[in-house]
Amino acid sequence: MPANNEATGKVALIGAGRMGLALAAGWLCARRGGLDSDTLVIVEPNRSDELAELAGKHGIKVLPTLTKSAAAGLDRVVLAVKPQALPALGEELGGKLPRNALIISILAGAGLIGLGRLFPGHPIIRAMPNTPGSIGKGITVAISNIEADPPHFRAAADALLKVLGSVEWVEDERMMDAVTAVSGSGPAYVFLMCEALARAGEAEGLPAELAEKLAVATIAGAGALLEDGHKRKTADAAALRRAVTSPGGTTQAALDVMMAGGGLPMLVRNAVAAAERQSRKLGSAL
Numbered sequence: 622m623p624a625n626n627e628a629t630g631k632v633a634l635i636g637a638g639r640m641g642l643a644l645a646a647g648w649l650c651a652r653r654g655g656l657d658s659d660t661l662v663i664v665e666p667n668r669s670d671e672l673a674e675l676a677g678k679h680g681i682k683v684l685p686t687l688t689k690s691a692a693a694g695l696d697r698v699v700l701a702v703k704p705q706a707l708p709a710l711g712e713e714l715g716g717k718l719p720r721n722a723l724i725i726s727i728l729a730g731a732g733l734i735g736l737g738r739l740f741p742g743h744p745i746i747r748a749m750p751n752t753p754g755s756i757g758k759g760i761t762v763a764i765s766n767i768e769a770d771p772p773h774f775r776a777a778a779d780a781l782l783k784v785l786g787s788v789e790w791v792e793d794e795r796m797m798d799a800v801t802a803v804s805g806s807g808p809a810y811v812f813l814m815c816e817a818l819a820r821a822g823e824a825e826g827l828p829a830e831l832a833e834k835l836a837v838a839t840i841a842g843a844g845a846l847l848e849d850g851h852k853r854k855t856a857d858a859a860a861l862r863r864a865v866t867s868p869g870g871t872t873q874a875a876l877d878v879m880m881a882g883g884g885l886p887m888l889v890r891n892a893v894a895a896a897e898r899q900s901r902k903l904g905s906a907l
């Protein structure tokens with residue numbers, strides 16, 4: 622059964638860029654999301670081709686700004702603009718939203734207190750999804766403010782966020798910057814690894830097309846194996862790494878390079894710390 626049926630009321634998506642579009646596509650999928658032209662309105666000043674196609678296919682209204690009439694009766698409002706656009710958005714939406722509308726923000730850095738200043742008295746959920754959500758393979762971490770403590774608010778947010786994949790709830794907001802650095806930004810680290818692996822294959826004499834095919838298949842296959850081992854509790858990442866690494870073999874030669882002087886683990890540690898700091902910095906500017 623669709624997770625977002627009519628009983629749960631109207632939803633507005635504010636910002637239909639990369640993440641907003643992924644959410645809207647999930648909600649409009651009859652099997653996964655169950656929203657339709659009566660229950661979803663999209664607010665986005667820039668109509669990309671993808672947005673025009675999605676909205677056209679489902680007859681969804683796309684407005685450049687949220688009008689009072691579109692705001693009336695809204696039950697959930699999902700904010701998916703860049704953090705830098707939030708203050709102006711707060712002014713734009715101020716006073717238009719129904720008093721008890723649930724605000725769900727996916728903005729990096731934007732904390733519950735700052736969001737509460739922009740949307741006083743509203744139940745608010747801060748969530749951090751990631752781009753694999755566009756194919757239902759994402760993970761989202763979420764936390765609610767006191768006003769959104771009653772379980773029906775979490776259930777209403779869950780229904781929207783689950784179209785992207787699994788949802789984890791935390792109680793300590795300080796974790797959200799680390800979550801952003803690990804799983805929010807994390808797909809980019811893996812894609813960089815894929816690019817680097819393909820380029821390295823080329824440098825070793827492989828045709829570009831084959832090198833890319835090998836890198837993509839290796840990362841996708843390793844990811845699937847890792848997920849399977851994790852789900853069945855048969856092998857974790859370290860065990861799977863050891864299974865590839867024959868003593869005195871080729872993998873050991875490569876890993877020795879990757880581990881030298883702190884190596885890749887230290888680089889990843891520093892990179893994640895930088896992302897975590899940047900998330901806090903984005904939040905403190907709001």
Ligand SMILES: NC(=O)C1=CN([C@@H]2O[C@H](COP(=O)(O)OP(=O)(O)OC[C@H]3O[C@@H](n4cnc5c(N)ncnc54)[C@H](OP(=O)(O)O)[C@@H]3O)[C@@H](O)[C@H]2O)C=CC1
Nearest residue numbers: 636637638639640664665701702703704706727728729750
């Ligand atoms: N991309 C990712 O991997 C992830 C992103 N996030 C968070 O999601 C949010 C969106 O990111 P992303 O989708 O990548 O960004 P995008 O820039 O792709 O999308 C944001 C969209 O919002 C539009 N917009 C700006 N102001 C308004 C407004 N007042 N009303 C309606 N729409 C507006 C933008 O238009 P314009 O271009 O004209 O400004 C743009 O199309 C960010 O806050 C980010 O931190 C969270 C998890 C993962």
Ligand SMILES: O=C(O)[C@@H]1CCC=N1
Nearest residue numbers: 728729801805806807
């Ligand atoms: O780079 C960013 O700021 C956003 C948040 C997490 C992923 N993309």
